[in-house]
Amino acid sequence: MLSKEIGNTDTETQIKIAAKSVFLKKGLAGARMQEIADVAGIGRTALHYYFRRKEQLFQVVxxxxxxxxxxxxxxxxxxxxxxxxxxxxxxxxxxxxxxxxxxxxxxxxxxxxxxxxxxxxxxxxxxxxxxxxxxxxxxxxxxxxxxxxxxxxxxxxxxxxxxxxxxxxxxxxxxxxxxxxxxxxxxxxxxxxxxxxxxxxxxxx
Amino acid sequence: MLSKEIGNTDTETQIKIAAKSVFLKKGLAGARMQEIADVAGIGRTALHYYFRRKEQLFQVVxxxxxxxxxxxxxxxxxxxxxxxxxxxxxxxxxxxxxxxxxxxxxxxxxxxxxxxxxxxxxxxxxxxxxxxxxxxxxxxxxxxxxxxxxxxxxxxxxxxxxxxxxxxxxxxxxxxxxxxxxxxxxxxxxxxxxxxxxxxxxxxx
DNA sequence: TAATTGTTTTACATTAATGTCGGACACAAA
DNA sequence: TTTGTGTCCGACATTAATGTAAAACAATTA
Incomplete structure (x- = not known):
């Protein structure tokens, strides 16, 4: 409960950070949603919940x-x-x-x-x-x-x-x-x- | 005997040229064997006949x-x-x-x-x-x-x-x-x- | 012409990645 | 307690790309 507030790192920004690091290394085509999810420490489907498609996530990053x-x-x-x-x-x-x-x-x-x-x-x-x-x-x-x-x-x-x-x-x-x-x-x-x-x-x- | 002839003016070099142009544009992960085959003007499986796997072709290029x-x-x-x-x-x-x-x-x-x-x-x-x-x-x-x-x-x-x-x-x-x-x-x-x-x-x- | 070799195609198996759906769970408000 | 909301997961469905085995074809050579 508090853990969520204190760590200002809510899932969404966690994802962005993870996605950035993966996209920087692998590029759009080479990056895997699974890997991004792993780095962000969440499930792959949760990732899709936040950013429906890979392209979309990429644009943001x-x-x-x-x-x-x-x-x-x-x-x-x-x-x-x-x-x-x-x-x-x-x-x-x-x-x-x-x-x-x-x-x-x-x-x-x-x-x-x-x-x-x-x-x-x-x-x-x-x-x-x-x-x-x-x-x-x-x-x-x-x-x-x-x-x-x-x-x-x-x-x-x-x-x-x-x-x-x-x-x-x-x-x-x-x-x-x-x-x-x-x-x-x-x-x-x-x-x-x-x-x-x-x-x-x-x-x- | 001379069938192979001098200078692989044939399919093999055609493939290399095609592969190069595609890899240069799309990178390893982004490139598609199908596209390479298309550019080379051959079937995709013929491509596999010459270069068994994508990685191998990439190395050559x-x-x-x-x-x-x-x-x-x-x-x-x-x-x-x-x-x-x-x-x-x-x-x-x-x-x-x-x-x-x-x-x-x-x-x-x-x-x-x-x-x-x-x-x-x-x-x-x-x-x-x-x-x-x-x-x-x-x-x-x-x-x-x-x-x-x-x-x-x-x-x-x-x-x-x-x-x-x-x-x-x-x-x-x-x-x-x-x-x-x-x-x-x-x-x-x-x-x-x-x-x-x-x-x-x-x-x- | 038959045999041999090399090349290409057809048809399929495999794998891998993406994206979707229904529900489970936690928490909060009524 | 119930109802609602936001978050996340498991289990598919779908799609796409790779790779392979076996047959068809072509060209050459015995």
Whole structure:
């Protein structure tokens, strides 16, 4: 009775957490309702009671995940940093979140490729507006002001590449450089510092 | 006797081509034997005749795909370019291949994450040795010589990021920048030029 | 032509996963 | 106590995908 109240973790959020972890690892097609139920610690039919179909559950998880990703750049709103400072802040925010949940990156990358229409819907429905566009606008004005050099879109892609790939490419990186999980994590912490330095000089006019 | 003839121009390679295209789009779990058979223009059971099980077919496709990826850096062997020249050559080779088959990147990225052991096996079994290590060695000596600045591993990851993400992140890029397929392709052609320029200055001491 | 080999198809068995339905159970309000 | 509500489970029903065995077919070669 009280157990239910205290553990603010009611079944529904338990399920969402479980589903997220399974979907991140296996993708939509690879995920099994049974496994999600197991992870959530409930019966499979109870799972269906909350989310009638797998697709439905997936949509919910996807939207949440996207919101998480978007949060990584939340700090950029209303900020009056310069563009370079914004980039630094972006990197900081990004790496902080990503170090805690490295699987999210590859998942989002896949979703953007697999059902772009869905992602487009989500992008539109999120009032906040795409965080990337904020960055792009900033970069564009910086280039005009002569603070930065290069084609704005290319600069943006370079920045995103370096952030996203660092985590989405985890398997590749570890395999190629023969790194343990700890070594990888350490390398990423180092990379956060490295990138902030790098960006400062790389786009200097 | 000669029935088999040179070059399996026949069903078997037809199957491999079909399987590759389906696996690239849907992944292992999402792919259906029926669909592969359809694409190959044969019956589903004939497919089983050639490759008894889906897993087996997948392995074959995966190895071939990896070989393709590795080929992108083939030119670096035995070359006596400087490290920067090697990077340029790498970018050239990479973009050339990737522009022709953009889906390969996200596929490989996923495979490295999903079954790293398999990828490790492939890496080892390929006598050529990991192409990335050739790059890394080159970068390391360049840094020692004072031709380049920065931690070698970070430089390598930056380079790979920029190549791989450009194509693996296609969905994300198109969605965020509102690009049609043509516009995306054009942007990538532009990016190839941009990157070669960029790399030259970005790592200068 | 008959035998041999290799290929494809038909028809089926098996397995696995999803989704649904009726009830069981706990708790709360009347 | 009864009635109602929300939650969860067991037992199906359904569907879909995989894999296999045996027959049909085609092409080649003795």
């Amino acid at each position: 996807l939207k949440d995940a996207f919101r998480d990703l978007a949060k990584r750049t939340e700090m950029l709103h209303n900020s009056d940093y310069s563009s370079l400072e914004k980039m630094e802040a972006y990197v900081d925010g990004y790496f902080e979140k990503a170090l805690a949940e490295p699987e999210l990156d590859i998942f989002m990358l896949n979703e953007f490729n697999n059902n772009p229409e869905v992602m487009k819907d989500i992008l539109i429905s999120e009032a906040s507006g795409s965080p990337f566009n904020i960055l792009l606008k900033g970069i564009e004005t910086s280039v005009k002001n002569g603070e930065m050099k290069g084609a704005p879109k290319q600069i943006l892609i370079t920045l995103i590449s370096m952030c996203v790939f660092s985590f989405a490419g985890r398997g590749m990186i570890q395999n190629v450089l023969f790194l343990t999980d700890e070594q990888y994590m350490d390398l990423m912490k180092e990379r956060k510092i490295y990138m902030k330095d790098f960006l400062k000089i790389a786009f200097k006019p | 995966l190895k071939d795909a990896f070989r393709d990826l590795a080929k992108r850096t083939e030119m670096l062997h035995n070359s006596d370019y400087s490290s920067l020249e090697k990077m340029e050559a790498y970018v050239d080779g990479y973009f050339e291949k990737a522009l022709a088959e953009p889906e390969l990147d996200i596929f490989m990225l996923n495979e490295f994450n999903n079954n790293p052991e398999v990828m490790k096996d492939i890496l080892i079994s390929e006598a050529s040795g990991s192409p990335f290590n050739i790059l890394l060695k080159g970068i390391e000596t360049s840094v020692k010589n004072g031709e380049m600045k920065g931690a070698p591993k970070q430089i390598l990851i930056t380079l790979i990021s920029m190549c791989v993400f450009s194509f693996a992140g296609r969905g994300m890029i198109q969605n965020v920048l509102f690009l049609t397929d043509e516009q995306y392709m054009d942007l990538m052609k532009e990016r190839k030029i941009y990157m070669k320029d960029f790399l030259k200055i970005a790592f200068k001491p």
